[in-house]
Each structure stands twice: as C-alpha cells, then as structure tokens.
Amino acid sequence: MAERDFDWNEAEAAPDPSTGGDSGLPPADTGKPKRRRWLKWGFYGFSFLFFATLIWLIVTAPLGRALEPLEEPALLFVSQEGQSIARRGAIKEEPVDVTALPAHVTRAFTSIEDRRFYSHWGIDPYGVGRAIVANARAGGVSQGGSTITQQLAKTSFLSSERSMKRKAQEAIIALWLEAWLSKDEILSRYLSSIYFGDGVYGLRAASHHYFDREPQDLTVAESAMLAGIVKAPSRWAPTRDLKGAQERSRQVLAAMVETEALSEAEAKVSPARLRGTRARLPTGTYFADWVAPRARKELKPGYGVTRVPTTLDADLQRIAVRSVINAPIGDAQIAFVAMRPTGEVVAMVGGRSYKKSPFNRATQARRQPGSAFKMVVYLAALRAGWEPTDMIDDSPITVDGWTPANADGRYRGPITLREAFARSSNAATVRLAEAVGRDNIMRTARELGITAELPDAPSLSLGTAQVSLLEMTAAYAAVASGRYPVEVEGLMLDAPTRQSMLGRAAQMDSDEEWAPMLDLLYASANEGTGRRAALRVPTFGKTGTTQDNRDAVFIGFAGNLVVGVWVGYDDNSSLGSVTGGGAPARVFKNFMTSALSVDGARGPRLPREFRLPDPHQGEQKQLPSPVPEDWSDLDSALGRLGREIGRILDRL
Numbered sequence: 001m002a003e004r005d006f007d008w009n010e011a012e013a014a015p016d017p018s019t020g021g022d023s024g025l026p027p028a029d030t031g032k033p034k035r036r037r038w039l040k041w042g043f044y045g046f047s048f049l050f051f052a053t054l055i056w057l058i059v060t061a062p063l064g065r066a067l068e069p070l071e072e073p074a075l076l077f078v079s080q081e082g083q084s085i086a087r088r089g090a091i092k093e094e095p096v097d098v099t100a101l102p103a104h105v106t107r108a109f110t111s112i113e114d115r116r117f118y119s120h121w122g123i124d125p126y127g128v129g130r131a132i133v134a135n136a137r138a139g140g141v142s143q144g145g146s147t148i149t150q151q152l153a154k155t156s157f158l159s160s161e162r163s164m165k166r167k168a169q170e171a172i173i174a175l176w177l178e179a180w181l182s183k184d185e186i187l188s189r190y191l192s193s194i195y196f197g198d199g200v201y202g203l204r205a206a207s208h209h210y211f212d213r214e215p216q217d218l219t220v221a222e223s224a225m226l227a228g229i230v231k232a233p234s235r236w237a238p239t240r241d242l243k244g245a246q247e248r249s250r251q252v253l254a255a256m257v258e259t260e261a262l263s264e265a266e267a268k269v270s271p272a273r274l275r276g277t278r279a280r281l282p283t284g285t286y287f288a289d290w291v292a293p294r295a296r297k298e299l300k301p302g303y304g305v306t307r308v309p310t311t312l313d314a315d316l317q318r319i320a321v322r323s324v325i326n327a328p329i330g331d332a333q334i335a336f337v338a339m340r341p342t343g344e345v346v347a348m349v350g351g352r353s354y355k356k357s358p359f360n361r362a363t364q365a366r367r368q369p370g371s372a373f374k375m376v377v378y379l380a381a382l383r384a385g386w387e388p389t390d391m392i393d394d395s396p397i398t399v400d401g402w403t404p405a406n407a408d409g410r411y412r413g414p415i416t417l418r419e420a421f422a423r424s425s426n427a428a429t430v431r432l433a434e435a436v437g438r439d440n441i442m443r444t445a446r447e448l449g450i451t452a453e454l455p456d457a458p459s460l461s462l463g464t465a466q467v468s469l470l471e472m473t474a475a476y477a478a479v480a481s482g483r484y485p486v487e488v489e490g491l492m493l494d495a496p497t498r499q500s501m502l503g504r505a506a507q508m509d510s511d512e513e514w515a516p517m518l519d520l521l522y523a524s525a526n527e528g529t530g531r532r533a534a535l536r537v538p539t540f541g542k543t544g545t546t547q548d549n550r551d552a553v554f555i556g557f558a559g560n561l562v563v564g565v566w567v568g569y570d571d572n573s574s575l576g577s578v579t580g581g582g583a584p585a586r587v588f589k590n591f592m593t594s595a596l597s598v599d600g601a602r603g604p605r606l607p608r609e610f611r612l613p614d615p616h617q618g619e620q621k622q623l624p625s626p627v628p629e630d631w632s633d634l635d636s637a638l639g640r641l642g643r644e645i646g647r648i649l650d651r652l
Contacts, residue, residue, distance in 0.1 A: 076305045079314040086288035092201040095192035107261035108227035114148040122149040122174035149174040197237025212276040221272040224252040246271035286350030291490035309492035311344035320347035323591040335361035335566040341481035366466035372544030373463030380444040388418040394428040399458040421520040422528030433461035448475040449485030473564030480557040515609035533585035543580030554584035560603035
C-alpha cells in the first residue's frame, strides 16, 4: 500500500474507538484533541521561529560580531602637556585567544559561569535544572541557567528584552554558534566582548583597566576577581566596591577548587587589588563634557582608547579649581573659563562640584551678563566715531517709559565716555546706546561672535540678553587680540587648520576701535568698578551685575589669558550684596596672580596707538569706587575681612 503524509485534520475528524462508534455510550473526554491542536500549533510556531531565526542569522549576523570594535570608541582626553584629564565612553580592546591564555584564567570563567561548557551543545539542561533547584531553595534568583554560548548569543545578537521569544531566539543562536564554531572560538569571543563594569568590555581591556597588565599575565587572584565581575558588573566592579569584588572572587576560587581547576593550596591567595591607572581617571569633567561631542564627530570606531589632545593646560586648570574653591561666595554657584586671545580654552570650571551637578554653567547656562555687555555698546560707539574723551550726559533718562538708575544712585552730569565706562553708569550708557542705535549694537555683538537672542529694547545696552559665559568671554578675547570673531576651540588642531580658522577673522581698526576700547577697559579694571581685579601688569576688564544682584560677572584679560567669572544661583535668586566688582573680580585676580607666574606665554602685541596711563598720575586720578566696600560681602564677619583685604590691596 502506498504511504501518504499523516493528516492532522483527518486524525481529529476520525471517531474515537473508545466510544464504540454510535453505540450510544457517553462521549469520551474532548480535551485530547484540544491538546493535540495546541501541540500542533506550538510545533508550527517553534519551527517557524527556528527557521526564521536561522535565515536571519545566515543573512545578517556575522560570526565575528563579538570581535568587532565598539561603534563609539572610548576617548582619553589629554592636556597640552600630555597629562590624562578624563576618559569618556566604553573601552573594548583587541580580541583575546584563549589558547594563548593560562589555564587558571579561562577556567576561572568556566568554573563560575558554565562548568559543563566543554560538554554541552550550547544549552545545558542539567545546568538549567540545577539553577531551578537552587533558586527554589533560595526563594529567589540566585543562579542562572544560561551557558556561556547563550550569553554570547545574547550580548552579540539580541537585545536585553526579557521574554520567551528572546529566550527561544537565544537558544537557537546558541545551537547555531555551536555548529559553526569550536569551543575555544566561542570562549574567545565571549571573553573578548563580555562587560566587566566601569565602561569596560572584553578581557584585554579589563586587564589593562583594573590591573595594568596583559591578560596572559593575570594572577590567580586577578583572574578570579574578573570572572566574578561578569554576573553583576555594575555592582561588583572593584572601582565601585572593592570589598564586594574581593568577596565575590573568593566564591570563584571556591568554584575553581570544586571543578578541580585549582587545588585548595593554590586557591589560598591574597585578594587582588587595583593597579590600573585608567580606573582612577574621572569619566567626566566640565571640560571633557564640552569637547566630547566635537571629538566624536571626527573619530572612527576602533579598539582600545583613542587619545584626544586638547587645549587644556593642566597647571592653569589646577589654579582655576583652587581659585574657585577659595571664592567667598557662600553656597552660590560659580563658573570660570580661561582662554587664549585666539580662542583656545586652557581652563574651565562649570560649577562648585561636578559630582553633585555636571551642568556646565560656563557653556550651557544662559544668564544676563549685566554691565559686562557694555563693552559691546561702547565698541559700537567707537565704530560710529565716538572717542573716549567725548562727553556724555550722566543724568536720568527715560526711554519707552523705562528709566534706568545708576547703581550708586548718583548722577554726575556731563562726563567723558572713559569715566562713564569706568563707573559703569547706566544712565550714560543707555543715552549713548540710543544715540548709536540698537541695530549697530546688535551688529557689533554678532561680529564679536555673540549668537544669543538679543532683545530690541533699551535695556539691551545694560546686558539683559541671555548669553553664555563662554560666548561673552570669547567676545572679550576679540578685543584682546584685535581680531574678530574669535572661534573658541577645545581640541588641539593641527597648525594649518588652526591657522586657516584664524585667517578668517577680521582685524579691528587700531586707531578708531582697538586702542580706544583697550583704554576704556583699562580704566574700568584699574580705576573703576573692576579695580579689585587690577594686577601688577596691564589689566583690562569689565564688571557686570544684573537686576537684584542675581548675577555677578567679571570678564577681563592680562598677558596671554582672557578670563570670565560668573557667580549666581541656579534658581536665579538674589546674591544679596555680591557684585561683579567683588567676588568675581577677586577670583580673576587670584587666578591671574598665580597663572601669569607659571604661564610664560606672551600676549598679543598691543596697538601702537594705545598708551598706558602714567602709574603715578593714575593714582591721583583714580576714581572712587561707585560700589560700597561691603556690597560684595556675605555677612558681617566676612565683610570686615573683605574690607581689611581691600585696604591691603589698595596699598599695593
């Protein structure tokens, strides 16, 4: 008789012999056909999933995926001197070959992760059963049943989704890997790609990161610690919990004894300790966060850590941090940036503590610069033909129903532009701005590189636009260098590229713009509101204090450094009596006093048209500060100390 395929439908339609056909007996239990139907569709479903997964693997999943580098390589930022600053991103180094590793290294992983690795076919029913029993006894998940092959399948080809579908795919891929690869190849791929915590993937990277040695040189204790990390890398990374990692390594050593990978005597070793220098590097800093996006755009995927030279000066950065820490600002926040007149950032502090708040107030915050913006107003006036010796009326003015008041409440009548700028007269500045034209002021701001939205209102001249400290400092760098705009840079570029950028800048007119603007900034920093920032070398700068003392700013330059300092609260609350001529100016001076002594870089040559005032004549002409001595103090005790320091500085 000819054979034919078995027909499930016919089987379901055939009468059950146990019923006796039409004998009238009660019908048998109909649950069996239903169970058969479920079995049939389950078989169909599994078959479809198996073949679909198999086709997907053949077409799209390369066997070497676990050996490929990460799409976004780790970045190691280094200062101008070559000192490591910070590491960003995950690290994955070149693959390891288990045949070249000592037995105690590989068996540390198989003993704790998959004891029957060399005997199963990708799925270990015995291991699954053992895990079920152990978990039942523990009342929770204490062991996993996944083999090393399954873990490789999951990490290389699947998402972290927890579902029966993903578990089935994991099993199918594990069988596929076992069919195409040898056990040593599977283990090599596993050890080359598994996560070891602290942003480190693969055994080679982990060996370098934690112990500063090659994988083949790992000791028994170090191998046990690394094998112990794999189960919970975020929890047992030794940089996070060294004691926990050491305790976990003892469990690994015990497992190695049970599997006869080690004798009891060989397992009696001292716990491993961290030796790697990379592990001590911060993964984020204000400066590193700022330059990282630009660096990633210019780099390609690769193994290991990509070294990224930056413009940061390690010595100047340390001085900046110290100056910020010692600033008498109570619990207020602070931002600091120092750059060359050509735009290379050499120091940056975005707040009091990166750990508590990585928000960078030097680059991300948009705050009002206050009177520090007056530099733009007066530069626009100089371009329009005004001169520092021209007279401007310092008397109350009303524009569009708004009447700005001078900070000290005094109005001096006709005064020179130089005195108006040094005293930071609001009334005189608004009168000058209306005469020059807001359009011209906005145009000047744009040419200086300020991209923030500028309100077309009379208050614009008093710095009511929301501008970052970095952008305002770059505008001052344009005046320091005499070229605009200044393109800020944090990465160390090759000489031709940087020269090309500098070549795009326009030159200020020395006679009509550059020298007169330097004269105004010198007057402000040495005779006016910014005199607490004055150094023994030519100092230029301007203070800024916004309404209700919500922001206090000083931006200035000396030598080959341009520095911006901002003090304020994140919630925009008042600083009380703190002004730009107080704490920010002192931070500027404290930094510059040390920085100029170690920097050694010469600043841009000043224009021939600029002449420094005679120092003795300057003492006689020095304007009394329009800001009361105690305005920058936070309490009475600090006020007395501040006044005493002020008296000492005044005698210098």
